[in-house]
Amino acid sequence: MSNTNIAMVGAAGRMGKRITYLISEDPATSLTAAVEGTDSPFLGQDIGELAGCGKLNVDIIDDILKISGSDVAIDFTGAAVTLSNLDKYRQAGVPLVIGSTGFDKNETAAIENLAKTIPVVFAPNMSLGVNLTFKILEMVAGAIGDDFDIEIIEAHHRMKKDAPSGTAMKMAEIIANKLKRNIDRDAVFCRRGLIGERSDKEIGIQTIRGGDIVGEHTAMFCGAGERIEITHKASSRDTFAKGAVTAAKWLKGREAGLYSMFDVLGL
Numbered sequence: 001m002s003n004t005n006i007a008m009v010g011a012a013g014r015m016g017k018r019i020t021y022l023i024s025e026d027p028a029t030s031l032t033a034a035v036e037g038t039d040s041p042f043l044g045q046d047i048g049e050l051a052g053c054g055k056l057n058v059d060i061i062d063d064i065l066k067i068s069g070s071d072v073a074i075d076f077t078g079a080a081v082t083l084s085n086l087d088k089y090r091q092a093g094v095p096l097v098i099g100s101t102g103f104d105k106n107e108t109a110a111i112e113n114l115a116k117t118i119p120v121v122f123a124p125n126m127s128l129g130v131n132l133t134f135k136i137l138e139m140v141a142g143a144i145g146d147d148f149d150i151e152i153i154e155a156h157h158r159m160k161k162d163a164p165s166g167t168a169m170k171m172a173e174i175i176a177n178k179l180k181r182n183i184d185r186d187a188v189f190c191r192r193g194l195i196g197e198r199s200d201k202e203i204g205i206q207t208i209r210g211g212d213i214v215g216e217h218t219a220m221f222c223g224a225g226e227r228i229e230i231t232h233k234a235s236s237r238d239t240f241a242k243g244a245v246t247a248a249k250w251l252k253g254r255e256a257g258l259y260s261m262f263d264v265l266g267l
């Protein structure tokens, strides 16, 4: 298998460092650029030393156009930063893996538009387990129809900036599509006070933030006399990081288009 040269955008972040580490351990990948924002205190430092895998001779830079010598770029920065860089990604013309979350409908459309020009893997969760969970949810929602009330609960670390998580929103979207519901109309994000009886169609999406929780998602299907709970718990960020590196290797040399982790994992 030929080597995949990868540029990491958001390299000094929680995910960026773990992805860097896994790239350094994989004989089929090399890190070729490490990008951070202009105000980053890490500019000029060797990313390998920061990520704990020893010197990689790749200094952290703030010029994103320098990704253009790489086979693939991976972006784990957050929605606002990813969006602000879409024109530069188009200009660089490098296949792109986007792990950032927190995009609204219009922002998602902007990424879909970028994928007309370059190949893009765009997925709110790159772990194998979560993507299998998505498949299970689709199957369960299709089988139970409208007879069960649906609630989604997600929990993450105190540093996470967006809510609900991209994964929880994707779970809701999968279930809503299967049941012909509409997230804009049917999602309920918070309840308080004299709210009255629950409606049949609503999909509750609740957020918990605290400590160092890596990422936990539960979809509850609550019926009369029984309840199904489908839970995924991540205990290490490496599960997402491994998926991102797999996606980068898979994306190298593909045609322009929007791809998901289902494409990457063959699910």
Ligand SMILES: NC(=O)C1=CN([C@@H]2O[C@H](COP(=O)(O)OP(=O)(O)OC[C@H]3O[C@@H](n4cnc5c(N)ncnc54)[C@H](OP(=O)(O)O)[C@@H]3O)[C@@H](O)[C@H]2O)C=CC1
Pocket (backbone or CB within 6 Å): 009, 010, 011, 012, 013, 014, 015, 016, 035, 036, 037, 038, 039, 040, 041, 076, 077, 078, 079, 081, 098, 099, 100, 101, 102, 123, 124, 125, 126, 127, 162, 166, 240
């Ligand atoms: N798809 C998936 O499987 C997963 C997705 N995520 C998502 O990935 C994103 C990042 O998560 P996480 O690593 O925890 O967050 P972090 O805040 O730890 O990392 C983001 C990094 O991007 C940096 N950054 C800020 N501005 C720029 C810029 N202009 N150019 C390049 N880098 C910049 C930040 O620097 P600074 O701190 O100085 O602002 C920071 O180092 C989130 O949206 C999260 O939800 C997370 C885990 C899994």
Ligand SMILES: O=C(O)C1=N[C@H](C(=O)O)C[C@H](O)C1
Pocket (backbone or CB within 6 Å): 101, 124, 125, 156, 160, 161, 164, 165, 166, 167, 168, 214, 215, 216
């Ligand atoms: O910010 C995180 O940490 C995570 N974000 C992703 C999301 O918003 O779904 C995926 C994972 O749960 C970790």
